[in-house]
Amino acid sequence: xxxxxxxxxxxxxxxxxxxxxxxxxxxxxxxxxxxxxxxxxxxxxxxxxxxxxxxxxxxxxxxxxxxxxxxxxxxxxxxxxxxxxxxxxxxxxxxxxxxxxxxxxxxxxxxxxxxxxxxxxxxxxxxxxxxxxxxxxxxxxxxxxxxxxxxxxxxxxxxxxxxxxxxxxxxxxxxxxxxxxxxxxxxxxxxxxxxxxxxxxxxxxxxxxxxxxxxxxxxxxxxxxxxxxxxxxxxxxxxxxxxxxxxxxxxxxxxxxxxxxxxxxxxxxxxxxxxxxxxxxxxxxxxxxxxxxxxxxxxxxxxxxxxxxxxxxxxxxxxxxxxxxxxxxxxxxxxxxxxxxxxxxxxxxxxxxxxxxxxxxxxxxxxxxxxxxxxxxxxxxxxxxxxxxxxxxxxxxxxxxxxxxxxxxxxxxxxxxxxxxxxxxxxxxxxxxxxxxxxxxxxxxxxxxxxxxxxxxxxxxxxxxxxxxxxxxxxxxxxxxxx
Ligand SMILES: Cc1cc2nc3c(=O)[nH]c(=O)nc-3n(C[C@H](O)[C@H](O)[C@H](O)COP(=O)(O)OP(=O)(O)OC[C@H]3O[C@@H](n4cnc5c(N)ncnc54)[C@H](O)[C@@H]3O)c2cc1C
Numbered sequence: 289x290x291x292x293x294x295x296x297x298x299x300x301x302x303x304x305x306x307x308x309x310x311x312x313x314x315x316x317x318x319x320x321x322x323x324x325x326x327x328x329x330x331x332x333x334x335x336x337x338x339x340x341x342x343x344x345x346x347x348x349x350x351x352x353x354x355x356x357x358x359x360x361x362x363x364x365x366x367x368x369x370x371x372x373x374x375x376x377x378x379x380x381x382x383x384x385x386x387x388x389x390x391x392x393x394x395x396x397x398x399x400x401x402x403x404x405x406x407x408x409x410x411x412x413x414x415x416x417x418x419x420x421x422x423x424x425x426x427x428x429x430x431x432x433x434x435x436x437x438x439x440x441x442x443x444x445x446x447x448x449x450x451x452x453x454x455x456x457x458x459x460x461x462x463x464x465x466x467x468x469x470x471x472x473x474x475x476x477x478x479x480x481x482x483x484x485x486x487x488x489x490x491x492x493x494x495x496x497x498x499x500x501x502x503x504x505x506x507x508x509x510x511x512x513x514x515x516x517x518x519x520x521x522x523x524x525x526x527x528x529x530x531x532x533x534x535x536x537x538x539x540x541x542x543x544x545x546x547x548x549x550x551x552x553x554x555x556x557x558x559x560x561x562x563x564x565x566x567x568x569x570x571x572x573x574x575x576x577x578x579x580x581x582x583x584x585x586x587x588x589x590x591x592x593x594x595x596x597x598x599x600x601x602x603x604x605x606x607x608x609x610x611x612x613x614x615x616x617x618x619x620x621x622x623x624x625x626x627x628x629x630x631x632x633x634x635x636x637x638x639x640x641x642x643x644x645x646x647x648x649x650x651x652x653x654x655x656x657x658x659x660x661x662x663x664x665x666x667x668x669x670x671x672x673x674x675x676x677x678x679x680x681x682x683x684x685x686x687x688x689x690x691x692x693x694x695x696x697x698x699x700x701x702x703x704x705x706x707x708x709x710x711x712x713x714x715x716x717x718x719x720x721x722x723x724x725x726x727x728x729x730x731x732x733x734x735x736x737x738x739x740x741x742x743x744x745x746x747x748x749x750x751x752x753x754x755x756x757x758x759x760x761x762x763x764x765x766x767x768x769x770x771x
Contacts, residue, residue: 290314290315291312291313291314291315291454291635291636292313292314292315292316292317292452292453292454292455293306293309293310293312293313293315293316293317293453293454293455293456293457293635294316294317294318294319294426294438294439294451294453294455294456294457295309295316295317295318295319295456295457295459296319296426296439296456296457296458296459296460297318297319297320297458297459297460297461297602297604298318298319298320298322298324298410298414298421299333299334299406299459299461299602300405300406300409300602300615300616300619300620301459301461301601301602301603301604301619301622301623302318302320302457302459302460302602303318303406303409303410303413303414304350304351304354304409304413304619304620304623305457305459305599305601305602305622305623305626306318306413306419306457307354307355307413307416307419307623307627308354308623308624308626308627308630309455309457309626309627309630309635310416310418310419311627311630311631312630312631312634312635313418313454313455313635314418315418315420316418316419316420317420317421317422317451317453318413318414318419318420318421318422319422319424319425319426319439319441320333320421320422320423320424321333321423321424321425322334322423323423324410324421324423325403325407327407328367328401328403328404328406328407329403329407330403333461334402334403334406335576335578335580336402336578336580336610337401337402337403337406338491338573338576338578339402339489339491339532339534339576339578339610340491340522340524340532340533340534341399341400341401341402341405341524341613341616342397342398342399342505342522342524342613343397343398343399343405343613343616343617344397344613344614344616344617344706344707344708345374345395345396345397345707345708345709346617346620346621346707346708346709347616347617347618347619347620347621347708348360348361348396348397348398348617349709350617350620350621350623350624351409351620353624354620354623354624354627355409355412355413358408358412360398360408360409360412361396361398363408364398364400364404364405364408364527367400367404367408367527368400368526368527368528368529369398369399369400369401369404369405369526369527370398370399370400370505370525370526371396371397371398371399372396372397372398372399372504372505372525373393373394373395373396373397374394374395374396374397374703374707375389375390375392375393375394375395375696375699375700375703376389376390376391376392376393376394377389377393377504377505378397378504378505378506378507379504379505379506379507379561379736379737379738380506380507380508380509381507381508381509381558381559381561381736382509382689382692382693383509383510383511383512383513383686383689384686384689384690384692384693384732385690385693385732385733386693386732386733386735386736386737387692387693387699387737388693388694388696388699388730388733388737389504389737390696390699392696394700394703395700395703395704395707395709397505397613397707399505399524399525399526400526400527401526401527401528401532404526404527405616422441423443423444424441424442424443424444424449425441425442426439426440426441426458426460427439427440427441427442427448428440428469428472429456429469429470429472429473429598430450430452431473431595431597432473432474432595433473433474433475433593433595434595434596435595435596435597436456436473436595436596436597436598436641437452437453437597438450438451438452438453438456439451439453439456453597454597454635454636455597455598455599455635455636455641456597456598456599457599457600457601457626458598458599458600458601458604459600459601459602459604459619460604461602461603461604461607462580462584462603462604462607464600464603464604466586466588466600466604467480467586470591470595473595475591475593475594475595477591477592478586478587478588478591479586479587479590480584480585480586480587481583481584481585481586481587481660481671482582482583482584482585482670482671483582483583483659483660483663483664483669483670483671483672484582484583484584484663484669484670484671485518485538485539485582485609485663485666485668485669486538486539486540486542486582486666486668486669486670487536487537487538487539487579487581487582487609487610487611487663488536488537488542488543488577488578488579488581489534489535489536489543489577489578489579489581489610490534490535490536490543490544490545490550490553490575490576490577491532491533491534491535491575491576491578492532492533492547492550492571492572492573492574492575492576493530493531493532493533493571493572493573494530494531494532494533494566494569494570494571494572495529495530495531495569495570495572496525496529496530496531496569497569497745497748497749499741499745500525500745501525501529503525503742503745504738504742505522505523505524505525506521506522506523506561506562506565506736507520507521507522508520508521508522508557508558508559508561508562509558509611510538510557510558510666511558512662512663512665512666513665513682513686515667516540516541516667517537517538517539517540517541517666517667517668518537518538518541518666519535519536519537519538519541519553519556519557519558520535520536520537520557520611521533521534521535521536521554521557521562521563522534522562523562523565523566530572531565531569533550533554533562533566535550535553535554535562536581536610536611537553538663538666538667538668538669539666539667539668539669540667540668543575543577544575544577545574545575545576545577546575547571547574547575550566550571550575551563551566551567554566555567555752559735559736560752561736561746563752564746564749564750564752565745565746565749565750566749567749567750567751567752568748568749568750568751569749578610580607581609581610581611582607582609582670583607583608583609583656583659583660583663583671584606584607585605585606585607585652585656586600586604586605586606587649588600588605588645588649589642589645589646589648589649594641594642594645595641596636596638596639596640596641597636597641598641599626599641599644599645599648600645601619601622601623601626601648602615602618602619602622603615603619605622605645605648605649605652606618606652606655606656608655608656608659609659609663611659612655612658612659612662612706614655614658614659614708617655617707617708618651618652618655618708621648621651621708622648622651622652625644625647625648625650625651626644626648628647629643629644629647630644651708653711654705654708654710654711654712655708657712658705658706658712661674661678661681661682664678665682684715684724685715687724687727688702688715688720688723688724689702690727690728690732691723691724691726691727691728691729693728693732693733694728694729694730694731694732695723695728695729695730697723698720698723698724701714701715701720702715
């Protein structure tokens with residue numbers, strides 16, 4: 289008998305899940321309620337695409353492993369996106385000061401518009417032989433608490449239909465109704481964890497000035513242990529010679545969509561670098577706002593009862609404060625687990641859905657511990673307060689962060705964790721413990737590590753008259769990675 293799978297949602301998690309399951313079944317139907325554009329263009333069901341999206345190294349590697357013939361990196365670069373090394377191509381202010389830029393490239397990040405990334409993935413996935421797209425909205429699950437047998441859909445013309453499948457993957461994003469759908473089958477009591485620091489995002493496109501094609505990615509992060517609300521900024525190079533500037537603020541420091549406020553907000557961060565760059569850059573769009581930022585995790589993997597035939601992946605299972613850039617990578621890692629499990633077991637074998645759910649939860653664990661452990665410190669956060677263990681670990685990681693600003697080796701170890709390539713428990717290994725106890729090996733940088741050419745671009749754009757923060761203390765850019 290022909291094996292069938294249904295995937296709900298045709299965004300990153302859904303498309304990658306469709307690829308992952310396609311080797312194990314005869315037909316995969318991807319259900320999407322939006323009309324999908326041809327090529328990179330905005331759509332209703334992906335409002336977050338107006339905000340900066342960075343694909344972490346782990347996500348990039350996972351997508352390349354799932355779609356080896358796609359050449360994601362090359363396609364994105366050919367369309368004008370950038371591959372940026374976190375250790376050499378990013379200018380980053382962390383809670384303990386500016387990170388140095390090392391001569392050695394590692395931890396590549398992909399930057400481009402979210403619309404471009406999705407268009408590349410759609411083109412690669414939806415043309416595959418066993419995968420077909422259907423424009424429809426999933427409205428409920430079919431089956432029982434023992435086995436999900438498919439989904440009920442509402443078609444584009446409003447007609448209802450029941451679609452049968454051996455496996456249903458819910459990849460319908462933050463707004464997923466999986467909890468309600470399971471409730472209707474008699475499965476209740478699934479724990480939902482929320483850590484909500486009230487982050488609001490405001491993003492705006494700018495024209496990148498001539499000569500800035502290789503300008504670094506700029507990240508100015510808040511200090512969660514400061515008792516004031518956190519403000520952050522990312523200046524991300526994307527295709528079309530543009531910068532996508534994303535500002536964010538936790539509860540009490542939210543940015544607004546007022547264009548006059550945008551640069552002022554960026555100038556008020558822990559360092560005004562992004563504001564100074566934007567003060568003379570030409571805006572190409574209004575500011576878009578997003579409040580879909582709370583960390584929310586549904587613990588499907590530990591449900592007392594779990595039906596055969598259902599897996600929940602991507603934001604539908606766990607969504608994170610976007611400041612940490614984790615969502616797409618966790619979705620890709622989850623899809624990898626789906627493929628790994630189905631390569632070993634028949635799609636309809638007993639217990640396979642539960643095993644996939646548990647395996648995917650491991651990728652969630654790493655991302656969740658990073659984002660929730662930091663967000664718990666911001667004033668007015670909704671969710672559990674930091675525990676005693678959190679406090680001890682936070683002090684240790686803070687000290688290590690300080691050491692990482694001056695040591696290539698420690699910085700790489702931390703990048704392995706923040707890009708979700710290693711679990712945070714790796715930060716407790718003896719060599720790192722020792723380096724952390726010994727403290728920083730170089731003095732802190734007095735300002736952002738920009739090269740002379742980059743400083744010239746900053747001066748060319750800066751309309752603040754140098755009133756906010758000076759450039760005199762800026763260091764000379766990259767240094768050898770011997771620390
Ligand atoms: C402001 C902001 C900035 C972000 N920045 C980053 C970043 O830098 N890096 C990063 O990795 N992540 C980032 N993210 C997170 C990232 O956008 C998501 O993790 C990513 O889109 C994966 O989500 P998904 O595929 O699970 O769901 P989504 O992208 O939300 O897609 C869900 C899809 O399902 C469809 N759908 C929903 N319900 C139904 C239904 N019932 N039937 C049929 N179709 C349905 C929707 O139309 C949509 O296409 C950011 C998020 C936000 C809000």
